[in-house]
Amino acid sequence: MVESKPVQLAPSILTADFGHLAEQIAAAEAGGADLIHLDVMDGRFVPNITFGTLIVHTVRRLTRLPLDVHLMIAEPERYIAEFAEAGSDTITVHAEATLHLHRAVQQITGLGRRAGIALNPATPNEAVREVLPFVDQVLIMTVNPGFGSQRFIETMTAKIRRMRRMMDELCPLADLQVDGGIYVGNIVDVIYAGANVIVVGSAVFNKTDTPTANLTQLRKAVDEAR
Ligand code: DX5
Ligand code: ZN
Numbered sequence: 507m508v509e510s511k512p513v514q515l516a517p518s519i520l521t522a523d524f525g526h527l528a529e530q531i532a533a534a535e536a537g538g539a540d541l542i543h544l545d546v547m548d549g550r551f552v553p554n555i556t557f558g559t560l561i562v563h564t565v566r567r568l569t570r571l572p573l574d575v576h577l578m579i580a581e582p583e584r585y586i587a588e589f590a591e592a593g594s595d596t597i598t599v600h601a602e603a604t605l606h607l608h609r610a611v612q613q614i615t616g617l618g619r620r621a622g623i624a625l626n627p628a629t630p631n632e633a634v635r636e637v638l639p640f641v642d643q644v645l646i647m648t649v650n651p652g653f654g655s656q657r658f659i660e661t662m663t664a665k666i667r668r669m670r671r672m673m674d675e676l677c678p679l680a681d682l683q684v685d686g687g688i689y690v691g692n693i694v695d696v697i698y699a700g701a702n703v704i705v706v707g708s709a710v711f712n713k714t715d716t717p718t719a720n721l722t723q724l725r726k727a728v729d730e731a732r
Contacts, residue, residue, distance in 0.1 A: 513728050515706060515725065518706065519543070520711075522711040523711070527564070527568065530711060533716055534721060540571070543576060543685070544562055544594075545578065552651045562594060563592045573593055573595050575597050576645065577597065586613050597622065598683075600625075601637075608640065612640070624685075625644070627649070631665060643683055644677075655707070655708040658687030662684070681702055682703065689709040704728075
């Protein structure tokens with residue numbers, strides 16, 4: 507078993523107040539965010555449309571944190587170069603969104619960016635076994651992609667555990683990221699299952715408390731579990 511990798515918190519700006527994006531990102535930084543997660547959606551691969559490279563360019567100027575760009579778009583190979591140019595540090599494509607996943611991963615790494623692959627809840631881990639040796643990150647979706655504030659799908663915890671075992675064999679240095687429905691009540695469970703990069707959206711950007719306070723609570727839960 508690879509010794510445990512540091513846990514990184516990646517706030518997703520999907521539920522942030524876009525009228526005050528600079529302040530919201532600064533507040534997330536103050537709360538100890540390690541990355542900023544940007545959810546790009548095209549209304550075709552998922553039933554929602556969010557934003558494109560314009561927002562990646564904007565966020566690139568607002569923070570020095572690494573930008574973790576999650577492409578929920580069909581045929582992502584068409585836009586990988588543009589998202590790299592916009593300032594993405596990690597570009598994650600969905601295994602279900604391209605016929606040529608290995609080539610898409612090669613394209614991302616060829617541009618000097620970290621390559622991530624994402625799996626929808628219904629996609630078995632085995633579907634990406636052959637491309638694992640080439641990736642920097644695997645994203646297990648713990649909700650059906652398209653929207654924030656959804657409920658965590660409980661059966662994904664065992665999937666996370668199985669994926670970490672497969673990654674220990676084929677890409678031990680790669681990060682295992684989880685995304686969707688994570689909050690202070692279940693973040694420890696997914697870490698114990700093997701996730702080390704945790705996307706948190708509505709648990710950070712909400713009306714209950716500030717992003718700084720929410721992230722501090724999440725970090726406290728993580729630290730107490732170590
Ligand atoms: C969903 C996105 C997630 C989402 C997370 O398609 O990929 O990143 O924004 O939001 P929460 O944490 O609210 O489920
Ligand atoms: Zn996401």
